[in-house]
Amino acid sequence: MNQNELTASYLKALGHPVRLMIARNLLKGQMCVGEVVTSLNIQQANASQHLNILRINGIVESTREGTLKYYHLKEPKKIERLIKIMETYVH
Numbered sequence: 001m002n003q004n005e006l007t008a009s010y011l012k013a014l015g016h017p018v019r020l021m022i023a024r025n026l027l028k029g030q031m032c033v034g035e036v037v038t039s040l041n042i043q044q045a046n047a048s049q050h051l052n053i054l055r056i057n058g059i060v061e062s063t064r065e066g067t068l069k070y071y072h073l074k075e076p077k078k079i080e081r082l083i084k085i086m087e088t089y090v091h
Contacts, residue, residue: 013057014082018042019050023079026060030072 001009006071014020018040025039036047051071054060057081060071073079 009057010059013053013059013069014079016050019054020048020086021085022047022050022054023059023073024083026073027076027080030063030070032068034068036071078081 009077014023021040022036025036030080031039033044033047033051036042037044040047051062055062055071056075061074062069062071064070
């Protein structure tokens with residue numbers, strides 16, 4: 001995959017409102033699926049699906065602690081800058 005394709009897939013992954021909200025929440029720190037479900041008031045299957053898309057596109061990683069899987073942003077500073085840049089152009 002070339003750089004343009006990688007960038008497009010990254011932006012596409014963040015282009016969904018639920019995934020963008022998940023990324024914003026993960027800027028505050030790691031979360032397990034249950035915490036994502038509670039904070040966004042969505043179904044667990046929906047949260048898991050969106051987290052998987054973010055993982056596949058290299059935006060989040062996960063670590064396991066006992067029976068819980070915690071998700072965190074791979075590069076939080078990059079995500080924060082990207083969100084700020086996008087917000088600059090939509091206001």
